[in-house]
Amino acid sequence: MTRWLFSPVPRARIAAFRTLVYLFIPLDLVFFSAWIRSHGNLPGNLYQPLVAGRLLHLPTPTHLLVNAIYYALIPLSLLAATGRAHRLLGWTVFALYFEWMIIAMSYGKIDHDRYALLVALAALPTAGRARHGDQTETEAGGFALRATQIAVICTYFLASIAKLRYGGLSWLTGATLTRSFIRRGTKLARWLLQIPGFTTVSQFGIMGFELFSPVVFFVRPRLRYLIVAGFYLFHLLTFCLITISFIPHQVAMAAFLPLEKVTPIVWLRRLRSRLSPDAPTASTPANPTGQPAT
Template structure:
């Protein structure tokens, strides 16, 4: 075999490997379960966390739309428009969770939820913890019909969840560049700063304020978080037990952050489920129900 043929063969293998990574074949049942988690949380999100959209209708003079709000023809804030958005999102999410008309109902959720977020962020702080969740609402409808016990495998399903995975990791890895840019493009300024001290003094609970007596511990924690964010893309290439350990670590990290500072980051936490074999849940629930019925 000539050198040119060897190079072509290697190039073909690289292309196939790349395509297989972006288009993995996964069970459609995994999408069916993940779809329920995402659309359920969107309802909780607009009713519990992003509750400022309706009040914004009374303060339209403060509205300064973000870029996407200036590019897309979203209506200006009003109370009536916000109430319409809220009920439309809830209805569309319920329909999308059932799997009925998955593309129509799913894209309806995507457009309406984006409009809700644009309104919310157009008045104040832009919350980057919603990036993966917003992307999930846009890619899930592309899969089409998926049932809880659907044993068929699909590359369309694999691509959709891969995109959610990438967006989830980008939330952490992207924050590294934000930390660098906001500190004069220094790679070590943020982990050597006193940001944890400031945060714990400002809003720390009794579970964490004791660390203020140990500056070296706070500095070590900052470096630890910084290194985790830098290395976060590694999670995209983990498999099996190592992947589950990594997902569990991030779950515990956000749980500890909530207990310590009251910061939940739940929109991103929900997207971590895209890494897990969710298709096993319906079968596990059915076995549990059958055992309970047999015991009676």
């Protein structure tokens, strides 16, 4: 088990994943979770903190607190994306985003699309130094990615358990998707409603997909990538049908991908070195001996 949890990965994969996650945080605050800022203007008696908020005695959100977190997270996340001071910046971003999530989910609505992202933010500060293009393997980085992967799969598997616990078999055979399609469905969803039995079959498919999602850990890499591609396709279809976005979850799901093969930072370094005035050109060949030309 320890060998599996700490399976080494290239440091370049950690660097790429770290950049992706931290660059997403400002986008999340500005575009995807900007509604959380309005909680700072709500009456304090509406705040019913989650268990973690109660145990940590976190303060009741105010206009000042919410905006302070908002304006601190954006620049700190951008700095963390560079990989510098990865522990200090990483833990700071995690703490602030954790409080941001407590503020978001303590007013009666709890989303589960940010759990894996929060785990990724907690794990990345432990991954150690990582540089784009560095193929040296790291066990610490492997654990950070594995923890994120487990959180991604737990999101699916535990969602299926919750469906069975609270909805029972009627979640499978009832009008679950039909109600969603009618309430917030797109034109495509309303068209699919005309197909007899489509929603019932889809409900069985969703349950099976979530219950058996842990199989992704027990297959070969090529099949694993196909399964992960299926996960992304599932969320794309969900958005096309009922406009529910799981973008934070999908960002965390990149922990399954060989991100070290996508190297824009390395490409930029090479381009900069070629454009540098000190770089050798075709008309001015390099002098490997370092001796003055005669």
